[in-house]
Amino acid sequence: xxNKFRRQSRLxxxxxxxxxxxxxxxxxxxxxxxxxxxxxxIESCCLLLTGFAYRSKLxxxxxxxxxxxxxxxxxxxLQNSLLEEADHDVQALTDVRVALIPHQAVxxxxxxxxxxxxxxxxxxxxxxxxxxxxxxxVGQRNARQRIAxxxxxxxxxxxxxGICERPYYQWPMTQEQIADATGLTAVHVNxxxxxxxxxxxxxxxxxxMQIHDMPALRRAGDFAEGYLHQRARPLPA
Amino acid sequence: xxNKFRRQSRLxxxxxxxxxxxxxxxxxxxxxxxxxxxxxxIESCCLLLTGFAYRSKLxxxxxxxxxxxxxxxxxxxLQNSLLEEADHDVQALTDVRVALIPHQAVxxxxxxxxxxxxxxxxxxxxxxxxxxxxxxxVGQRNARQRIAxxxxxxxxxxxxxGICERPYYQWPMTQEQIADATGLTAVHVNxxxxxxxxxxxxxxxxxxMQIHDMPALRRAGDFAEGYLHQRARPLPA
DNA sequence: CGAACTTTTGACAAGCATCAACACGTGTGG
DNA sequence: CCACACGTGTTGATGCTTGTCAAAAGTTCG
Numbered sequence: 001x002x003n004k005f006r007r008q009s010r011l012x013x014x015x016x017x018x019x020x021x022x023x024x025x026x027x028x029x030x031x032x033x034x035x036x037x038x039x040x041x042i043e044s045c046c047l048l049l050t051g052f053a054y055r056s057k058l059x060x061x062x063x064x065x066x067x068x069x070x071x072x073x074x075x076x077x078l079q080n081s082l083l084e085e086a087d088h089d090v091q092a093l094t095d096v097r098v099a100l101i102p103h104q105a106v107x108x109x110x111x112x113x114x115x116x117x118x119x120x121x122x123x124x125x126x127x128x129x130x131x132x133x134x135x136x137x138v139g140q141r142n143a144r145q146r147i148a149x150x151x152x153x154x155x156x157x158x159x160x161x162g163i164c165e166r167p168y169y170q171w172p173m174t175q176e177q178i179a180d181a182t183g184l185t186a187v188h189v190n191x192x193x194x195x196x197x198x199x200x201x202x203x204x205x206x207x208x209m210q211i212h213d214m215p216a217l218r219r220a221g222d223f224a225e226g227y228l229h230q231r232a233r234p235l236p237a
Numbered sequence: 238x239x240n241k242f243r244r245q246s247r248l249x250x251x252x253x254x255x256x257x258x259x260x261x262x263x264x265x266x267x268x269x270x271x272x273x274x275x276x277x278x279i280e281s282c283c284l285l286l287t288g289f290a291y292r293s294k295l296x297x298x299x300x301x302x303x304x305x306x307x308x309x310x311x312x313x314x315l316q317n318s319l320l321e322e323a324d325h326d327v328q329a330l331t332d333v334r335v336a337l338i339p340h341q342a343v344x345x346x347x348x349x350x351x352x353x354x355x356x357x358x359x360x361x362x363x364x365x366x367x368x369x370x371x372x373x374x375v376g377q378r379n380a381r382q383r384i385a386x387x388x389x390x391x392x393x394x395x396x397x398x399g400i401c402e403r404p405y406y407q408w409p410m411t412q413e414q415i416a417d418a419t420g421l422t423a424v425h426v427n428x429x430x431x432x433x434x435x436x437x438x439x440x441x442x443x444x445x446m447q448i449h450d451m452p453a454l455r456r457a458g459d460f461a462e463g464y465l466h467q468r469a470r471p472l473p474a
Numbered sequence: 475c476g477a478a479c480t481t482t483t484g485a486c487a488a489g490c491a492t493c494a495a496c497a498c499g500t501g502t503g504g
Numbered sequence: 505c506c507a508c509a510c511g512t513g514t515t516g517a518t519g520c521t522t523g524t525c526a527a528a529a530g531t532t533c534g
Contacts, residue, residue: 057369060459063377067369079366082359087366087464111351118344121358122319128361129316129324131368132294132304139375139420140300143522174480183376188522190482206531222297227324380490411512425490427514443499475534482529489522497514504507 015113022109024099029092035076036090042080044100048072051096052172056180057088066181068130069093069154069173073161078124081106093172126229133227138183141222143192146182148221151202153228155211160230171209196220252350259346261336266329272313273327279317281337285309288333289409293417294325303418305367306330306391306410310398315361318343330409363466370464375420378459380429383419385458388439390465392448397467408446433457 011019024047029035035046035053048070055067055076067088070076080086081103110117130153137149154171158164175193176186184192196202201217203210211217248256261284266272272283272290285307292304292313304325307313317323318340347354367390374386391408395401412430413423421429433439438454440447448454 055369057373059373059377060461061377065373065376067372079362082355082362083366083466085463087466088369107355110354114348114351114354117347117351117354117358118319121354121361124358124361124365125316125319128365128368129320131365131372132292132325135304135368135372135375136294136296136302138372139302140296140298176480185523186481187483187524190480191522194482224297226322229320229324413512422491423513424492424515428490431514477534478532480529480531483527485525487522487524489520491520492518494517495515498512500509500511502508502510504505 011115011119015115015119018109018113019116022101022105024101027098027100029096029098031092031095033092034089035092035096035098036080036086036088038086038089040086041084042077042086042103044102045075045077045081045106046090046098046100048074048076049097049099052093052170053090053096054093054177054181055088055090064180065183066177068127068134069181071154071157071161072163075120075123078106078120078127093177129227129229134181143182143184143188144196144220145222146184147178147189147192148196148201148217149223150178150181150221151209151211152214152218152221152223152225155209155214156225156228156230160228167210167212167214169209169211171204171207248352248356252352252356255346255350256353259338259342261338264335264337266333266335268329268332270329271326272329272333272335273317273323273325275323275326277323278321279314279323279340281339282312282314282318282343283327283335283337285311285313286334286336289330289407290327290333291330291414291418292325292327301417302420303414305364305371306418308391308394308398309400312357312360315343315357315364330414366464366466380419380421380425381433381457382459383421384415384426384429385433385438385454386460387415387418387458388446388448389451389455389458389460389462392446392451393462393465393467397465404447404449404451406446406448408441408444 025044026049036042038057050072053070053074053076055070056064057067058064076098077086077090106120110120137146141149155164155169158169159166164170173181175189178184179186179189182189193204197204200212201220202212217223262281263286273279275294287309290307290311290313292307293301294304295301313335314323314327343357347357374383378386392401392406395406396403401407410418412426415421416423416426419426430441434441437449438457439449454460
């Protein structure tokens with residue numbers, strides 16, 4: 001049920017059993033609540049079961065940068081299993097259900113099964129690839145491109161996770177959160193979105209988004225999906 | 238000689254021997270030349286022995302974002318050992334000397350020694366942490382802060398690597414490269430640097446930089462070094 | 475029904491980009 | 505050895521993209 005997402009790497013039956021055998025604790029977290037605070041020393045990492053979450057960092061000025069968005073199936077703060085303390089926050093974007101897995105369990109399993117270690121390492125590498133693309137997005141593209149790019153990314157990742165029906169996607173972010181993710185202000189995001197709607201690219205209603213013209217949206221967002229490193233579609237278990 | 242940098246993780250003698258036993262090929266690369274092209278399928282990763290390198294990505298418009306700077310001792314494109322093809326370029330910032338190590342050797346050693354796998358994974362995690370800070374930098378800080386932050390980072394990393402003598406640092410980047418790293422234009426970088434020099438923070442000459450007032454520079458750059466995850470100074474072997 | 479968010483609108487300001495030109499140093503070839 | 509091209513740094517004029525501030529309209533929810 002909860003490890004379908006790891007089809008990205010080839011894992012044998014023993015590895016899967018070991019993963020499923022890891023101890024965990026279920027938790028529900030309300031929208032907006034923190035899963036991790038910057039500076040915390042954490043003992044477990046969390047697997048998103050339902051709902052969306054995001055990672056963010058604060059500048060000294062108080063400005064917030066959203067670093068990544070996570071959807072069901074994502075292992076959110078793997079990075080803290082080896083680093084001493086969290087270097088950023090993790091918050092629930094919607095009401096969320098998570099499985100908390102002790103780091104020690106993760107390390108034990110990955111020590112026993114090199115293929116698991118490999119899979120986790122790969123996950124971290126893909127994570128890094130997405131950061132690089134975001135850096136390019138925020139550093140070099142204009143407002144319209146940045147937003148379109150974000151929309152494309154979340155659409156494709158929802159498709160890969162099988163949690164949407166084609167032209168309709170879940171849209172958990174407020175305009176202010178889009179602003180923090182793209183390095184813009186909420187006001188400017190609002191105006192840019194209006195323009196995109198006027199151009200017939202998308203339409204949005206509370207909590208959901210419809211993409212009218214995916215090829216055009218990709219062009220508008222200078223979007224090339226390679227950086228997501230999605231392999232062939234998840235094998236139908 | 239070339240693995241002092243891995244003191245970050247605790248590795249036993251056997252692990253170190255295994256690392257040193259990995260096959261490699263030495264190469265010299267001229268300033269500006271590519272070590273890796275986006276889209277390449279690569280069979281080896283490179284350890285920087287001398288000189289500086291950087292990773293970058295191009296937007297559709299042709300704009301370039303510099304993603305990270307690497308100095309001697311850095312394992313530059315570890316990420317490609319598990320991913321299919323490179324999602325970005327790697328170029329020499331100065332004339333450079335590298336050791337090319339086949340990916341298969343890296344994978345073999347990390348399979349045989351879980352501690353090595355762990356160390357590499359950790360390296361990847363720190364890499365990711367630096368990307369997150371850069372994203373914050375480019376997304377939320379103004380020109381002066383961005384540049385000061387970059388200066389601080391490279392200064393601290395040079396200190397950690399022991400390749401500088403305190404107020405003097407190596408400075409391999411042109412103003413245009415600073416611009417590409419910070420999401421600004423070369424003209425604006427020029428003006429901002431002039432201001433910083435006028436304020437007595439730094440001075441720069443061909444290839445080197447002097448930091449006159451480190452605390453002030455840190456303040457100017459909103460710099461907090463935690464994200465570098467540097468542990469206690471490398472044990473004096 | 476009222477409080478708290480979120481989206482929307484307008485007027486205005488500013489940071490940074492753009493374009494173009496020039497200065498300076500370096501290496502190269504005639 | 506000089507002329508020259510080339511890369512890099514510098515300067516000025518101008519203006520667009522985006523930010524700021526403020527307030528109103530719409531939405532959600534207890």
